[in-house]
Amino acid sequence: MFKVIKFNRLLNYADGLDFQNKAFESVKxxxxxxxxxxxxxxxxxxxxxxGGFDNFLMPKKKLSDLGIDLVKTKRGGNVxxxxxxxxxxxxxxxLAKLQKDSHWYMHCVEEVVIKTLEEFGIKGSRKxxxxxxxxxxxxxxxxxxxxxxxxxxHGLGFNINVDKKYFDMINPCGITEFGVASLxxxxxxxxxxxxxxxxxxxxxxxxxIELIEDDEKILGGRMK
Numbered sequence: 501m502f503k504v505i506k507f508n509r510l511l512n513y514a515d516g517l518d519f520q521n522k523a524f525e526s527v528k529x530x531x532x533x534x535x536x537x538x539x540x541x542x543x544x545x546x547x548x549x550x551g552g553f554d555n556f557l558m559p560k561k562k563l564s565d566l567g568i569d570l571v572k573t574k575r576g577g578n579v580x581x582x583x584x585x586x587x588x589x590x591x592x593x594x595l596a597k598l599q600k601d602s603h604w605y606m607h608c609v610e611e612v613v614i615k616t617l618e619e620f621g622i623k624g625s626r627k628x629x630x631x632x633x634x635x636x637x638x639x640x641x642x643x644x645x646x647x648x649x650x651x652x653x654h655g656l657g658f659n660i661n662v663d664k665k666y667f668d669m670i671n672p673c674g675i676t677e678f679g680v681a682s683l684x685x686x687x688x689x690x691x692x693x694x695x696x697x698x699x700x701x702x703x704x705x706x707x708x709i710e711l712i713e714d715d716e717k718i719l720g721g722r723m724k
Contacts, residue, residue, distance in 0.1 A: 501532050502593075504700055504711040505719065506693075507539040510584060513569055516541060520653055522719040523592040527651050534593035535719075536703055536711055538696050541582040543666060544569040568666070573644075573654065580642045581669075585662035585682070587696055588655070591703070595650040598707060602647055606631065608706050613641040613658055615702040616695075620688050632656075638681035658699065659683065660692050 511519070516539060523535040545568060582588055589612075595605060610626055613633040617624035617640070624633045624640065633641035646653045659682040667680045683695070704711050 502534040502536070502709045502711050503532050503714045503718070504536040504538065504703075505714055505716050506696060506700075507537070507716060510542045511539050512542045513544040513546065513582065516588070516590070517573075519716070519719050520590050520592060523590075524648075524651055524653060526719070527592050527594050528649060530594075533597040534591065534709070536700065537590040537592070538700065539588050539590075540584055540586060540692070541588055542569070543567065543581070543583040545579055545581055545666075545669075546570075546573045547579040568669075580644070580657060581662075581666045582657050583662060583666060585660055585692070587658040587660055587692065587699060589658070589699060589703070590655045591652055593652045593707070595647070595652065598709075600650055602645075605647070605652060606643065606645060609643055609645065609656055610641070611706045612699065612702045613656060615706060616658070616699050617683075619698055619702075620683065620686070622683075622686050622688075635681050635686070638679040638685075640681040640683070660695055 505519075507519075516537070519537055523537060526532055527534060543566075547570075591609065593605075595601070599605070610631070610633050614624040614626075617633070617635070622635060624635055626632075627634055630639075631643045632639050633643070641656050641658045643656045644654050659680065661684040662682050664680055664682065700711055703709070
């Protein structure tokens with residue numbers, strides 16, 4: 501059984517990671533085959549195993565003064581931003597129930613966004629050198645994962661109507677030659693909650709699973 505939980509409030513990164521860890525334990529203990537967490541974060545810069553501190557374009561204290569969290573994570577990749585107006589999807593999937601192949605999994609995560617863009621008449625693509633999903637030379641979705649005991653963590657950030665000023669404070673993912681895009685740049689004006697549903701539907705199609713919606717209380721969260 502695969503579950504999906506949509507959070508109806510902004511979560512700081514620490515709380516989001518706590519929910520990820522609880523989902524990981526539930527999947528590891530075989531309570532579920534997988535869980536998909538869908539949310540938005542309060543403003544945060546995270547950096548992964550690929551480093552990232554050298555890609556901040558202003559002093560870290562200045563970022564702190566602006567109320568932006570800085571968090572080191574165990575995912576792959578470099579520095580990226582999460583915040584309001586960006587859908588974050590954390591698939592906590594047991595690949596032993598799907599396919600024990602990290603490259604296949606990463607391809608599928610990117611494919612979820614590509615298929616979602618297709619539904620809005622937008623052509624998303626991959627770049628051989630960089631992970632994530634692109635519209636021409638602008639990155640619309642960053643992807644960073646971690647796999648432990650064949651269970652996945654972390655995931656993707658999909659820009660919907662995010663304030664791009666935050667991306668001007670960093671070299672996103674360590675990339676300097678390309679830009680950043682949001683769905684709103686292409687004339688898409690939809691409630692972000694409705695776009696979350698489209699994204700969830702494409703997780704089901706790409707991974708060939710059924711996602712059953714449940715409440716965060718199954719992870720010890722509050723009632724909606």
